[in-house]
Amino acid sequence: MIYPASHQQPLSGKEMNNKNKIERKANLLWGKDLHKNNSVPPHSAQLENVFKKKWRNSLKGDLLEIGCGSGSDIEMFSKIKEIKKITAIDLGENIEKLIKQYKEEQDIDISRGNALSLDFNDEKFDVIYSFGVFHHTSDPIKCISEAYRVLKTNGTIFLYLYSSHEDLLFKRMGIFLETIIMKFFGYIPYSFQNLICIMLSPICWVMFSVPSNLFKFFGFENFSKKMPFYFGTHPFSLIGDLKDRLMSPINYRFSKFEMERILESINFSFIEVVKTSSGLYIFAKK
Numbered sequence: 001m002i003y004p005a006s007h008q009q010p011l012s013g014k015e016m017n018n019k020n021k022i023e024r025k026a027n028l029l030w031g032k033d034l035h036k037n038n039s040v041p042p043h044s045a046q047l048e049n050v051f052k053k054k055w056r057n058s059l060k061g062d063l064l065e066i067g068c069g070s071g072s073d074i075e076m077f078s079k080i081k082e083i084k085k086i087t088a089i090d091l092g093e094n095i096e097k098l099i100k101q102y103k104e105e106q107d108i109d110i111s112r113g114n115a116l117s118l119d120f121n122d123e124k125f126d127v128i129y130s131f132g133v134f135h136h137t138s139d140p141i142k143c144i145s146e147a148y149r150v151l152k153t154n155g156t157i158f159l160y161l162y163s164s165h166e167d168l169l170f171k172r173m174g175i176f177l178e179t180i181i182m183k184f185f186g187y188i189p190y191s192f193q194n195l196i197c198i199m200l201s202p203i204c205w206v207m208f209s210v211p212s213n214l215f216k217f218f219g220f221e222n223f224s225k226k227m228p229f230y231f232g233t234h235p236f237s238l239i240g241d242l243k244d245r246l247m248s249p250i251n252y253r254f255s256k257f258e259m260e261r262i263l264e265s266i267n268f269s270f271i272e273v274v275k276t277s278s279g280l281y282i283f284a285k286k
Contacts, residue, residue, distance in 0.1 A: 089113030
């Protein structure tokens with residue numbers, strides 16, 4: 001299995017130490033580095049492109065965003081009149097900035113929170129949204145179970161998670177290299193990891209983004225999007241994505257089949273898992 005079994009027993013000393021280590025580095029990466037400003041574009045548009053009417057028809061009532069990062073999606077959700085209240089949580093230090101930014105907004109509640117242990121009553125939210133968060137935690141299945149607990153009956157969850165890309169050779173090669181570099185990064189200081197990601201960006205852009213754009217130019221768009229880093233626009237446009245993937249203390253990946261089975265075991269219904277070249281887009285109801 002490429003995903004962890006959700007913990008049913010108290011963590012051992014070693015497991016707790018690993019959990020704390022993961023959370024410290026996660027806070028450094030996403031709290032102080034990638035999300036230190038609000039320059040990150042909203043990710044929610046990607047889910048809208050995938051699910052279209054399901055996305056638009058579900059955004060109403062009380063919404064919880066798990067892992068709000070720079071807050072770009074909060075701003076987008078605040079413009080949807082059907083959403084009555086937005087609650088957003090994150091572990092990163094940027095959350096303090098967002099709390100101050102929205103403190104006068106009665107319908108927006110920002111707080112520090114952990115996806116592994118949500119500090120909310122059962123069946124509180126109509127919609128739960130989380131983009132690219134659970135696969136960076138020590139127990140993604142526990143995160144999904146917690147989301148299920150606080151979701152109202154007939155409520156909707158939207159997620160984005162990393163795919164194992166078991167059927168795409170180019171992607172598998174990239175994941176293999178990613179795993180090797182992540183292990184190497186575990187032995188060097190954070191500042192060196194940062195420098196390596198900056199240096200790798202133009203290399204990956206030349207190796208993958210440029211050929212992908214050429215394939216797209218000559219009419220092979222579907223094939224171009226199967227290549228790693230197909231979205232690169234200039235030599236240093238991949239720094240953020242490289243940091244997210246290589247400097248993360250942990251990355252879990254799932255196949256479409258595995259994620260469907262996980263959601264079913266937690267008792268979600270009307271499950272739809274869409275596999276794309278970038279990952280898994282997930283819609284499910286309670």
